[in-house]
Amino acid sequence: FNGDGDTDGEANTLLDDTLNALHDGVTESEVTSVALGVALQKSELNPGYRYVAAQLRLHRSYRAISRSFGLADGNRTGTDPQHILQRSFPGWIHRGVKQGLLDCRLKDFDLGLLAGVLDAARDRLLTNEAVSLLESTALAPGSGDVQELPQLLFLRVAMGLALFEPNRNTRAIEFYTCLSQLDLFLPLQVLRRAGTPQPFLVDEVIATMPRELSGVFQTLHDSTLLLQHARGLTTSFSACGGSPRTDIAGDRTSANQVAGLANSGEKQGSRVHGVSGPSSLTNLLALSTAAASTVDKVAISNVSLECWHSDVESFLDLAGRGPGSKRAGGFTLWIPDLFLRRVQANTEWTLFSPEAVPDLCELAGSEFDARYERYEADLPAKSLAATPASTTAATHTPTITEQAPEPAGGRRLAARELWQRLLLCVLKGGDVTLGFKDSCSRSNPQQHTGPVPTCGARGGFVLQTGPGEVAAAVSAHINLPNHIEKGRLNRDRFSATAQLTVVMLDYLLELSHFPAAGAQEYCSRHRPLGIGIAGLQEGVDELKNRDPDGDLTRELCSLLSFTCLGASCDLAAERGSYASFEGSSWSRGALPQGVGDAASGADVSAPLRETDAAELDWEELRSRIARNGLRNAQLTALVDDRDAAGIAGFSGSCTPKTAYL
Numbered sequence: 242f243n244g245d246g247d248t249d250g251e252a253n254t255l256l257d258d259t260l261n262a263l264h265d266g267v268t269e270s271e272v273t274s275v276a277l278g279v280a281l282q283k284s285e286l287n288p289g290y291r292y293v294a295a296q297l298r299l300h301r302s303y304r305a306i307s308r309s310f311g312l313a314d315g316n317r318t319g320t321d322p323q324h325i326l327q328r329s330f331p332g333w334i335h336r337g338v339k340q341g342l343l344d345c346r347l348k349d350f351d352l353g354l355l356a357g358v359l360d361a362a363r364d365r366l367l368t369n370e371a372v373s374l375l376e377s378t379a380l381a382p383g384s385g386d387v388q389e390l391p392q393l394l395f396l397r398v399a400m401g402l403a404l405f406e407p408n409r410n411t412r413a414i415e416f417y418t419c420l421s422q423l424d425l426f427l428p429l430q431v432l433r434r435a436g437t438p439q440p441f442l443v444d445e446v447i448a449t450m451p452r453e454l455s456g457v458f459q460t461l462h463d464s465t466l467l468l469q470h471a472r473g474l475t476t477s478f479s480a481c482g483g484s485p486r487t488d489i490a491g492d493r494t495s496a497n498q499v500a501g502l503a504n505s506g507e508k509q510g511s512r513v514h515g516v517s518g519p520s521s522l523t524n525l526l527a528l529s530t531a532a533a534s535t536v537d538k539v540a541i542s543n544v545s546l547e548c549w550h551s552d553v554e555s556f557l558d559l560a561g562r563g564p565g566s567k568r569a570g571g572f573t574l575w576i577p578d579l580f581l582r583r584v585q586a587n588t589e590w591t592l593f594s595p596e597a598v599p600d601l602c603e604l605a606g607s608e609f610d611a612r613y614e615r616y617e618a619d620l621p622a623k624s625l626a627a628t629p630a631s632t633t634a635a636t637h638t639p640t641i642t643e644q645a646p647e648p649a650g651g652r653r654l655a656a657r658e659l660w661q662r663l664l665l666c667v668l669k670g671g672d673v674t675l676g677f678k679d680s681c682s683r684s685n686p687q688q689h690t691g692p693v694p695t696c697g698a699r700g701g702f703v704l705q706t707g708p709g710e711v712a713a714a715v716s717a718h719i720n721l722p723n724h725i726e727k728g729r730l731n732r733d734r735f736s737a738t739a740q741l742t743v744v745m746l747d748y749l750l751e752l753s754h755f756p757a758a759g760a761q762e763y764c765s766r767h768r769p770l771g772i773g774i775a776g777l778q779e780g781v782d783e784l785k786n787r788d789p790d791g792d793l794t795r796e797l798c799s800l801l802s803f804t805c806l807g808a809s810c811d812l813a814a815e816r817g818s819y820a821s822f823e824g825s826s827w828s829r830g831a832l833p834q835g836v837g838d839a840a841s842g843a844d845v846s847a848p849l850r851e852t853d854a855a856e857l858d859w860e861e862l863r864s865r866i867a868r869n870g871l872r873n874a875q876l877t878a879l880v881d882d883r884d885a886a887g888i889a890g891f892s893g894s895c896t897p898k899t900a901y902l
Contacts, residue, residue: 255279255293273301281369291890294369302390306333322361326392330356333393342380344438347400351410355400358414359392363421367391371888378433394432395420401436402748416745424738426718426775426885428472431749439754443467443713444880445771446474446760449694450481450525451708452596457481457525463711463757465532468542470756471713475543476529477694478522479550479575479602480595480708522552526559545573545676545695548580548659549601549613551592551652560673561666571672574663575695578679579610583656590656591617597651603692605682620651686826687767687874702771702878706763713760715749716771716878717742718885719801721780728783730797736804739772743808746770747816747872768819771878772805774798775885798877802833803857805876810865818870827871830863 259276267275277297284290303322306312310329331352337343367375372391379389380397389397399416406412419425427435434440448464450457460476468474530542546556553574560572583590591613595602598616601609666673676696681703685693691705704712719742724735750768755761774780774797781793813819822828 251287251289255283255290258283270301273297284369291368291370292365295367295372296364298369298372299364299367299390302388305388306390322364323359326359326361326390327356330359330393330396333389334397337380337397342437343397344401344404344436344440346404347397347436349409350400350413354410355396355413355417358417359396360421361392364391366423367888368890371890374429374884374887375432378429380437392421398427398432398435401440402745402752405748405751415741419738419741419745422723423720423889424723424734425742425745426720426888427745428716429884430470430472431715434470435749435752440752442715442749442753443471443755443760443764444473444716445702445704445714446471447695447702447704447706447712447714448474448476449706449708449710450476450478450529452480452599456708460711461529461532463759464529466756467711467713467760473543475545475573475695477545477575477602477706478525478529479545479547479694480599481522481525522546522550522555526556543571543573543674545575547575547602547678548577548663549591549593549598551594553592553659554662557662557666561662561669571674572666573674573676573695575676575678577605577609577613578677579613580656580660584660587655587657589653590659591620591651591653593651602694605692606679609679616651686831687821688826689824690767690821702769702875702880704767704769704875710763711757711759712763712767712769713755714764714769714771714875714878715746715753716773716880717746718773718775718880720776720885720889721774721797722776722783722889722891725780725783730784732800735800739801739804740808742772743770743805743812743873743876746772747809747812766820767874768872769875770805770809770873771880772801772876773878773880774801776889776891779891799833799857802877803859803862806832806866806871807862809872809876810862810869812872814869816872819872819874821874822870825874827866827874830867832859832863 255276258279259272262275262279263272277294280290280294280297284294299322303325304320306329307320307325310325310332312325312328334343334347334350334352338345338348375391375394376388379391379394396413396417399413399420400409402416403409403412420427428444430444431442434442446464446467448460450460464474464476526544529544544556546553550556556572556574560574580590593601593616598613601613601616604612663673663675674696678693681693681696682688685703685705687705691707691710693703693705696703702714702716704714706712719735719738724731724738747768747770750764750770753764755764777794777797780797784793813822
């Protein structure tokens, strides 16, 4: 109970209730199961029992390991968790390597030294939910009920991430300490695959669907392969689709194979060149989602569209169906500032076919505004007609929706009407994310490499990709409550964890085995990381007790950004900058507070705000980056922390906690 409440009284109550639930002839293993059931029942009223249930659950696993390695000698040492951990660890590694479950290079570590750092007492930090999550990622060398214990899992992951380190044993100990103390959380798929023969350790995948038919299926192929191992996939369909919305009518067209796969009768008049019959964006979304759900029914499959797209209304129809919709796991509407200004002014908004305005996907800010308004001005002159297919060469590459647009070339509607439909989708419970295109583009330090077509699942990563390109990134969370001591943030410990996280995630990129060559190339060129803060709500609540008027979120984000940039700069001095560093905002001297200003041509060397400069030497960091470069194009992200919340037992968001009374 972590020192809270009458532990002796609670223990006696648990013992009495367990004895009352036993029956004659009960086996020893059944006693543990009954006690576990009693503890789980009591945890509904007393959260402390979640830790008791975790220990009872682990008790069974420790006994199974003890029997498997012949450690159950009848003495107390045969049932002591610390003894079992240290005695079984070398044999566990050798057994896993022999069975092909673990990387053979793990045997090259000093297993005796590493066994000595295993600490069974850290199991007490885990709740029953945490143990359940870790068991779902654990390896099971051998057969029967023998599973990888949490501390063995943490050390196996630490060893897997330290394979390329010159002093691998020391680094593995550092990684293990950080992971086992729950200072840092890695995604479940990383915990599952680190240290295995072919680890794919990427967390987020973002793809941009091209207009060419061959490119569509190549992108589906690459992104689906990646989704076998990643947690989330977001695909931008803004370049696909076709003519302005028509009425939903007409017979099903069996000749249209894509529409057949989608099993949908919704038809918007769009076509795939060379295939008879309409092929709506709805069908393309269904095709992508079906492919994603085939390989992984748990991962998030997110789809994205820009709000000027002619099929945006159908997109919102799907999003408004709520959690019951099988079309996609989530929906992101990519919104430019111009649309919001139109909503505010209560004026009209124009929907375009993407083939008639092919460059809008690649523009943002003032450039987007000027081009979009020029297209609107050209509407009466009917100057939006696409280039006829007959003018192309005989070796023409088929494109999606390659028919000529309607004579008007676009369709106008009230901006507020579209905005209200979007809000209605959110209120209905649809999984809709609002992505603000211009803000993301302004803050993107990699503007020289291409546009930002969308954000990651649930608004996390913002990565630039081109048509047909697949981006991938890795993420981690720093446990904020663990870095608060006596109501104050331990800045030194927080900074040390952030620095170690950058090193750890950079190794993840080196170690990952990519099934798609395009993603491998992308990660090698940009090396994006996503480090976030977990337990923000609990941490801010605790810190507010000491500093009720302080801007805690800003302080935390500034410290995280400053530390991660410094660590990436140190890695660049050691291993070299990422390939696309030259030309980025970083190379021009921009820092997080001034990236947006740098994009607009402002002086990025202007002094930082006094509140920042008072504690963090940003100018010194700027000069180091100019001298050494950066190892990673992106370092921080607002990443989904539900896995971390499940392991640590805190809220998965920054909203206040609620409870039933």
